[in-house]
Structures are given as structure tokens and as C-alpha cells.
Amino acid sequence: MATTQSAHHVPENLPTSIRHFIGGQFVDSVDGTTFDVLDPVSNQTYVTAAAGKQADIDLAVAAAKDAFDNGPWPRMLPRARARVLNRIADAVEAQDARLAELECFDTGLPITQALGQAQRAAENFRFFADLIVAQADDTYKVPGRQVNYVNRKPVGVAGLITPWNTPFMLESWKLAPALASGCTVVLKPAEFTPLSASLWAEIFREAGVPDGVFNLVNGLGEEAGDALVKHPDVPLISFTGETTTGQTIYRNCAANLKGMSMELGGKSPAIVFADADLDAAIDSTLFGVFSLNGERCTAGSRILVERSIYDDFCERYAARARNIVVGDPHDPATEVGALVHPEHYEKVMSYVEIGKGEGRLLAGGGRPPGLEAGNYVAPTVFADVAPSARIFQEEIFGPVVAITPFDTDEEALELANGVKYGLAAYLWTSDLTRAHNFAQAIEAGMVWLNSHNVRDLRTPFGGVKASGLGHEGGYRSIDFYTDQQAVHITLGEVHTARFGASTTRP
Numbered sequence: 001m002a003t004t005q006s007a008h009h010v011p012e013n014l015p016t017s018i019r020h021f022i023g024g025q026f027v028d029s030v031d032g033t034t035f036d037v038l039d040p041v042s043n044q045t046y047v048t049a050a051a052g053k054q055a056d057i058d059l060a061v062a063a064a065k066d067a068f069d070n071g072p073w074p075r076m077l078p079r080a081r082a083r084v085l086n087r088i089a090d091a092v093e094a095q096d097a098r099l100a101e102l103e104c105f106d107t108g109l110p111i112t113q114a115l116g117q118a119q120r121a122a123e124n125f126r127f128f129a130d131l132i133v134a135q136a137d138d139t140y141k142v143p144g145r146q147v148n149y150v151n152r153k154p155v156g157v158a159g160l161i162t163p164w165n166t167p168f169m170l171e172s173w174k175l176a177p178a179l180a181s182g183c184t185v186v187l188k189p190a191e192f193t194p195l196s197a198s199l200w201a202e203i204f205r206e207a208g209v210p211d212g213v214f215n216l217v218n219g220l221g222e223e224a225g226d227a228l229v230k231h232p233d234v235p236l237i238s239f240t241g242e243t244t245t246g247q248t249i250y251r252n253c254a255a256n257l258k259g260m261s262m263e264l265g266g267k268s269p270a271i272v273f274a275d276a277d278l279d280a281a282i283d284s285t286l287f288g289v290f291s292l293n294g295e296r297c298t299a300g301s302r303i304l305v306e307r308s309i310y311d312d313f314c315e316r317y318a319a320r321a322r323n324i325v326v327g328d329p330h331d332p333a334t335e336v337g338a339l340v341h342p343e344h345y346e347k348v349m350s351y352v353e354i355g356k357g358e359g360r361l362l363a364g365g366g367r368p369p370g371l372e373a374g375n376y377v378a379p380t381v382f383a384d385v386a387p388s389a390r391i392f393q394e395e396i397f398g399p400v401v402a403i404t405p406f407d408t409d410e411e412a413l414e415l416a417n418g419v420k421y422g423l424a425a426y427l428w429t430s431d432l433t434r435a436h437n438f439a440q441a442i443e444a445g446m447v448w449l450n451s452h453n454v455r456d457l458r459t460p461f462g463g464v465k466a467s468g469l470g471h472e473g474g475y476r477s478i479d480f481y482t483d484q485q486a487v488h489i490t491l492g493e494v495h496t497a498r499f500g501a502s503t504t505r506p
């Protein structure tokens, strides 16, 4: 096991407290309460954040509603909004190193990967800036009778609830299309990682986002998140997080029949056939589950390998996994950093112990030697994992992978589809016909052939089965944050049955 032993890096000028941002002002919670935020290397509290509750959500929603009903944002020309979005992207790019430093400190993500996430956040704003100026809506002609057109309108106040795994990037994934569409927003970031979210307020203000358009309420999911979900003036909720939380939110949205977008958990398979480019498949399946500390919704956390190459694959894969550099997230040599929080560390470690009774341990299996404090887990590889095993079925969300052999294409498909999730799938084969037939049969919202997860922002993003509801990405995100009203124009005479016009009574 390779580990880096550099001293723990603490960024300069950390905030002394993290506050809400409501109606253009940084504010404390109405009841004055706060919660502790830990850094995942020392597990010490480094800052406290305002703990939002119903009263804070009420204020934020009122500010967002006022900005929506009376402010300029929903009424601006797309080009004017796009300019603001591009300025946001410029500002994010200009401070990508600082953003990465803070994100890395708060989440435990390796610094090089945190930098990539900051750059992707900027790209999300640029992408939606381009999309709204190119936006065209449908018109339908009924010759001689009607012309009908779509009047696209922003829905209103969007409630955005995000997880801790790549906080800033995932917030941008919701903020950019919501704002591009002309919605105003209330963001509730994950309580484990509120640091980078607090930077949005200044970025938006300097880019020219009017007060009240962007509102941020920190707090616990069961308090601030729940109040946002149940607020009657919030017509739609975009949520990314665990499947069980999504189910609770789904139930709570029912009372107000809210629009919902749900990006939930995953247990995605990577299927490696004997005819695959094995070197490329090993590189990619290692990156696919161990990048972002394995705290990645689309992680290829189950690897299914054709029997004829199984032993060779396992041996080579495990050797590389044992060589992954684990250590201080801020060290550029680090490949796997510290898991986000001691609670999550305990959960992942409990699966490592479960796995020892369910599979053959080939690498890792606990805390890496030499890293006695902090939420470090050695990249862990289990082979010969049966499909009934918990480590095959359940999302671990850490650097742990299960490898299982298969003999036929049919068996591979059955194994791939044999879990409740359906987010992503990765196929490794040089047989074009097999690749496409397999890809089309697999129960996954997204499939990559001979690649790990490389996003094209125009394509649908989302899962099937327990991995989500609704797809965002490209125009689909704009569709989610807008209503498409049909306006019908009569060109000729309307043929109307003349009720009540009869002069003869029966």
C-alpha cells in the first residue's frame, strides 16, 4: 500500500462561520442555532454553520418568490441571462484553484480531482448559457384552421437539494439550468460539506444575479430540507442523494403535487468480456470505482468478468489496487483521499467487514497502514462475490469493489440487471454487435462502451429503477425547470356545436 504522509493542509482564510444567504444578505438562523462541520482528515470541527429550519426556509422562499413575481430575472432576454451565466463561469474558472482547495479540505476528495470538479462546474454554466440563446420552441400548423405554439415559462421557485460527494459541481448541475430557465432558487446543500456552497453568493452577486434570485439555506435534511420540500410556494424539487431519502421526498411532494427530479443511488456494473482490450479495461475499471474516493453515484462498483480471463484480470486488478496512493487529500500525488465524515467511514468499514465473509479479499480490507487518524480506507477488492451478497447488492459509496465471474452473455446480463439500481453500466468488448445488443438490453439510464464515465452534457443524465426518476441533461433540464404552455390560435371559423340554440323543445 502506497501512502502519502504529508502534513495536513489547512487552507488560509477559512471562514469563521457559514451563514445562510437570503434576499441578498448573509444571515444567521432565526433561532440562532448552528451545527458543527468537521474536516475529514482531522475529524475536528473547523467551522460552525447556521442550522436552518422552517422559519429560515420561509424567509428564503418568500425572497425567491418576490424575485420571481416582481423581479427582472424571469423576464430578461435569454441573451442577457446568458451573459450573467457566462460571467459566473468566468468567476468559477478564475478561482478554480481556491475552490478545489476548499472542496478538497471539506470533502476529503483528492485535490487533482477536486480541481476537475471545479472546472466542470464552470462548464455547466457555459453550457446552459449557450443552450438558452439557441432555444427554439415548437409551432404547429393545422392548415387553414389553427396555428398553435408553445409558450415556455419558468416554473417559479425551484428547491434544490444536493449531496456531499462532489458538492460544488452537483450544485452547479442544478443551479445552472434552473437559473438559465428564469427560475429563482433556494439551495439546501448537504450538511457534511457546506463550505464551497457558501462561495456561490459572492460569485452570483458579482456576476449580476439580482438579489432574491439565489437563496441558500444550510441545515439538516430532516429540518431545512424537509421544510423546503413541503413548502407550498416551491412548485418543484430537484434532488440528488440516497434512494431512501428520495422515497421520503417523493411522499412529501405528493401533498402539493410538485414536479420532481430524482437522481439517486447506484450499484453500477462494469462488464469485461474476454475480447476486451484488457489493459484499457483495467485502467478504466480502477478509475471507475476508486476515483472520487469511490463516493461516486456512477461508480462501477461491481465488475463482472468473463471466466476465461477472470484469474488474470483479478490478479492484475488487485496488484494495481494495492498500489493506489492513499493519503492527505491536498497532496497532488494522492489518488484516494479521506472519506467525507466519520459516520460515512463507519458505514463503509462495516461493508468491508461484511465483505470478508462474502468474498475473497484481494486488496485492502481496512485502514491503510501509516494513516492512523482520518477517514482513510484502503482501496478494497473482493473477488468471487455471489450475486446474493450484500456487497454485490447494496450501495457502499466508498473505495470497495466486488468482482464476479460469468460464463455466457446471458449470465452476464442477468448479473448486471440483478440489483434494484439502474444508474450506469460500462461494457468492455471489441465485438460491435454484442456491445450494442448488450447495451440496449441493460437496465441502466446510461451506458458507456469501452470507457468509464465521460459525460457529454447534451445527453440524458439519470437512472432507472431505484436510481432515479426523470432525466436531466441538455434540453431535458430546461424542460424540467419550465412549463410548456400550449397557446392555440384560430385562423378560420370555429365549428362549434351550438348548445342552447335550439328553438324547438322536445
Ligand code: NAD
Pocket (backbone or CB within 6 Å): 161, 162, 163, 164, 165, 170, 188, 189, 190, 191, 219, 220, 221, 222, 224, 225, 226, 229, 240, 241, 242, 243, 245, 246, 248, 249, 262, 263, 264, 265, 266, 296, 297, 298, 395, 397, 423, 463, 467, 468
Ligand atoms: P442523502 O440522501 O443523505 O442527502 C442528500 C441531501 O438530502 C442532503 O442535502 C440532505 O440534507 C438532504 N435530506 C436528507 N433527508 C431529507 C429529507 N427528509 N427531506 C429533504 N432533504 C433531505 O445523500 P448523501 O449521503 O448526501 O449522498 C450520497 C447519495 O447520493 C448516494 O446514494 C449517491 O449515489 C447519491 N448520488 C446520486 C447522484 C446521481 O446523479 N444519481 C449523484 C451524486 C450522489
